[in-house]
Amino acid sequence: MVIPCFNSLQYLPATLESVVQQTMADFEVVLVDDGGTDGLTEWAARWSAEHDDDRVRVVRQENGGVSAARNFGIAESRGDVVVFCDSDDLWEHDLLAELLGALEANPRAGMSYGWYDVIDGNGTPTGRVVQSEWQGDVWEEFVTRNPVSASAVAVRSAVFDDVGVFAVNRDRFPIDVEDWELWIRIAAQHQVALAPKVVAHHRRHDSNSSSNVESLAAAYAHLLDVVFADVTPERAALRPMAAARIEVLLAWHCLNDRHDPAAALSHRRGARRYDQSVRRSPEYWRLGAAAGALRVTGEPGYRLVRGASHAARRVISALPVHRFRREGTFSP
Numbered sequence: 001m002v003i004p005c006f007n008s009l010q011y012l013p014a015t016l017e018s019v020v021q022q023t024m025a026d027f028e029v030v031l032v033d034d035g036g037t038d039g040l041t042e043w044a045a046r047w048s049a050e051h052d053d054d055r056v057r058v059v060r061q062e063n064g065g066v067s068a069a070r071n072f073g074i075a076e077s078r079g080d081v082v083v084f085c086d087s088d089d090l091w092e093h094d095l096l097a098e099l100l101g102a103l104e105a106n107p108r109a110g111m112s113y114g115w116y117d118v119i120d121g122n123g124t125p126t127g128r129v130v131q132s133e134w135q136g137d138v139w140e141e142f143v144t145r146n147p148v149s150a151s152a153v154a155v156r157s158a159v160f161d162d163v164g165v166f167a168v169n170r171d172r173f174p175i176d177v178e179d180w181e182l183w184i185r186i187a188a189q190h191q192v193a194l195a196p197k198v199v200a201h202h203r204r205h206d207s208n209s210s211s212n213v214e215s216l217a218a219a220y221a222h223l224l225d226v227v228f229a230d231v232t233p234e235r236a237a238l239r240p241m242a243a244a245r246i247e248v249l250l251a252w253h254c255l256n257d258r259h260d261p262a263a264a265l266s267h268r269r270g271a272r273r274y275d276q277s278v279r280r281s282p283e284y285w286r287l288g289a290a291a292g293a294l295r296v297t298g299e300p301g302y303r304l305v306r307g308a309s310h311a312a313r314r315v316i317s318a319l320p321v322h323r324f325r326r327e328g329t330f331s332p
Contacts (some may be wrong), residue, residue, distance in 0.1 A: 001027060001096075002073030004066050006034040008087035011203065014123075018091040020053060027083075027096065029056040032073045035063030065170035067178045069135065070150075074157075074165055079136040081154050088117070089151040098195035099154040106135075110159040110190025111183070114199035115159060116149040121205030135194035139187040140235065143227050144242045146180040152200035155186065161188055170223040173219040175212045184227045197241035213253050213263070220246045240275040247271035251287055 001019065006011060012031075018028060027134070033040045037203045048056050059076050062068065066086075074082055081100060085091060095114065102112035118128040132147035142148075163185045167178045224246070228239050251267035254260045268287055271278045278284050 001085060002030050002032060002070055002077060002268065003086045003087050004032045004034055004069035004073065005036060005040055006063070006066075006069070007036040007040045009040070012040075013047075015085065015087055015089060015091075016047070016056070018093075019085055020055065020172070021053070021093055022091070022096045023094050024096045024100070027055065028078060030073045030076050031056065031058045032069040032076075033058055033060040034065070034069040035061065048311070050064060053207045065168065067166035067168045067170065067176065071165040071168070074160055076309060077157065080157055082157055082160075083154045085151045085200075086202075088203045088205070089149075090119050090123070090203070091151070092199045092201075093198040095152065098156075098197060098199050099152070101155060102193035102195045106191060106193045108191045109135075109156075109193035110162070110186050111155040112193035112195060113148045113153045113183075114195035115197055116152045116200040116202050116230035117198055119201045119203050121203065123201075123203070125201075129198060131196075131198075132194070133196070134192070136191050137187075138192050139184065140238060142180075142184045142192075143189045143235075143238055144245055146177075146183065148183050149200055149202050150179045151202060152185070159186055159190060169219070169222070173215045173222065175215040176219045177216070177223050181223050181226060213258065216253060217250055220250070242276065244271040244275035245277040247274060248281075248283060248287060251291070255287075255290055255294060259294060261291040264291040265295075 002018070003012075003015065007016075016029070021257045031040060031044055037138070041060065044056055044058045048054060059072060061072050064072075070084060073084075080235060081103065083096065083099060098114055102114075103109055106112075113132075115129065115131045117130070118126045120126055130149070131149060134141045134147060163182075165180050167176075169176050169178060183192075224239060228236055228242075247267045247270040251264040251271070254264040254267060264287065268291065271284065
């Protein structure tokens with residue numbers, strides 16, 4: 001498994017503990033030091049000695065960003081399957097068993113993924129649980145929404161020979177969506193397997209929030225150009241829906257990261273211009289309510305709307321019937 005690291009020791013100890021305590025024991029952990037200054041190599045050596053565990057090793061590169069670090073980890077990996085985890089996320093103990101079991105059950109699958117939820121910097125659940133029923137031939141679904149966390153996915157090593165690795169666009173887009181683009185690229189040539197349970201916990205905190213909305217907007221536009229290049233007319237017809245959903249995502253970033261309701265409502269109008277069907281999504285109307293509350297009542301009203309939404313998410317996510325189907329979920 002590959003864990004890209006850059007001055008990651010605030011959260012990495014908890015991440016690594018969750019990784020090594022898997023129900024499966026036959027694996028290696030490649031920590032990719034992306035030019036950090038926190039003494040990762042020395043820390044990892046002490047950790048291995050204290051835990052009497054030689055499965056963890058560190059490789060180091062000049063700082064190149066998360067995509068370059070993941071690609072270096074892929075090149076350094078020795079297994080038939082590469083599993084990824086970000087250095088601040090957490091795994092359930094059966095993640096490897098679930099993801100590898102899903103691959104074994106479908107020999108035609110090039111990758112497998114599981115569900116995940118979102119926690120805050122302290123590890124407290126926010127109420128957001130990302131679940132999907134998409135498996136098999138899912139290119140048409142994947143271009144309209146990304147249900148895959150980079151910390152809850154396994155890819156057969158041979159697949160990288162077919163489709164390539166993560167695109168490295170850091171010089172163009174400081175905040176990129178290169179993981180989503182790779183999942184779509186894999187889905188174009190391979191089936192995708194699903195482990196239908198929460199296997200990972202994505203940590204969202206101040207240092208990893210995507211506040212560079214301009215970079216995100218440019219990266220999303222590039223994504224659309226790449227994935228819809230040279231596709232059939234039937235697949236090209238999905239581009240307005242994909243663009244509309246991206247506009248809603250950008251609107252949420254404007255609210256959550258910048259507290260800018262005017263920009264959020266502008267992106268919301270852009271979503272409607274791309275595809276009128278977005279108006280049928282509850283997320284579209286929840287976005288409008290949150291932006292309106294922030295514009296009219298300021299932070300207190302916005303926190304009230306968001307708090308009610310998070311409370312509802314916690315209740316809904318606990319229900320066995322809770323699934324995200326084609327309509328998807330939009331808010332980051």
